[in-house]
Amino acid sequence: SQQGEEDPQALSIQEGENATMNCSYKTSINNLQWYRQNSGRGLVHLILIRSNEREKHSGRLRVTLDTSKKSSSLLITASRAADTASYFCATDADTGGFKTIFGAGTRLFVKA
Amino acid sequence: GAGVSQSPRYKVAKRGQDVALRCDPISGHVSLFWYQQALGQGPEFLTYFQNEAQLDKSGLPSDRFFAERPEGSVSTLKIQRTQQEDSAVYLCASSSLAGVASSYNEQFFGPGTRLTVL
Numbered sequence: 704s705q706q707g708e709e710d711p712q713a714l715s716i717q718e719g720e721n722a723t724m725n726c727s728y729k730t731s732i733n734n735l736q737w738y739r740q741n742s743g744r745g746l747v748h749l750i751l752i753r754s755n756e757r758e759k760h761s762g763r764l765r766v767t768l769d770t771s772k773k774s775s776s777l778l779i780t781a782s783r784a785a786d787t788a789s790y791f792c793a794t795d796a797d798t799g800g801f802k803t804i805f806g807a808g809t810r811l812f813v814k815a
Numbered sequence: 816g817a818g819v820s821q822s823p824r825y826k827v828a829k830r831g832q833d834v835a836l837r838c839d840p841i842s843g844h845v846s847l848f849w850y851q852q853a854l855g856q857g858p859e860f861l862t863y864f865q866n867e868a869q870l871d872k873s874g875l876p877s878d879r880f881f882a883e884r885p886e887g888s889v890s891t892l893k894i895q896r897t898q899q900e901d902s903a904v905y906l907c908a909s910s911s912l913a914g915v916a917s918s919y920n921e922q923f924f925g926p927g928t929r930l931t932v933l
Binding site for chain 2: 733734736745746747748751791801802803804805806807808
């Protein structure tokens with residue numbers, strides 16, 4: 704079963720708008736990562752946020768983490784058509800294992 | 816440099832056939848992961864190698880699934896007596912870190928092998 708659950712499941716916006724995706728997880732974590740998947744480039748790592756961090760930025764991406772609520776959000780600002788993809792959060796359980804647990808993903812469609 | 820490559824990219828098998836899926840990780844990457852991704856879902860962890868050692872196989876769904884990485888580089892995922900429910904995309908990922916929980920690792924993914932079992 705998957706630990707991370709993203710919402711919304713699908714999101715359609717106009718180019719230039721911001722897109723926000725949320726992820727919730729069930730157990731304590733070491734870190735949380737966001738990945739993007741599209742047909743052209745496959746699954747690509749976007750950003751990693753550690754459990755002791757609350758916010759992180761990378762270019763047009765902003766990630767927040769609230770460990771008390773076991774949730775994270777990914778904000779993409781000034782979206783572009785090329786941002787059209789599925790976005791997944793990925794975590795591990797804080798048990799020292801090697802298993803990476805992905806959510807079901809948010810499918811983002813950016814209309815030009 | 817070259818990324819992670821997988822072959823074949825597409826595989827069609829008749830139910831009951833055995834299949835072998837190959838992964839060539841990024842050169843020098845110690846860690847290697849296999850995932851199964853069903854349509855519309857996120858990747859599901861299958862197994863993890865650190866060099867040639869299979870340290871976690873908790874995600875393998877049945878004893879029909881077997882993975883190996885004998886020389887600590889190329890890995891093969893074998894599925895015996897394939898069933899229709901095995902139809903999925905099989906992803907391989909590698910990373911340079913080892914010995915830490917997976918979420919410390921930036922994983923580099925291959926393009927996947929799409930397996931269709933008829």
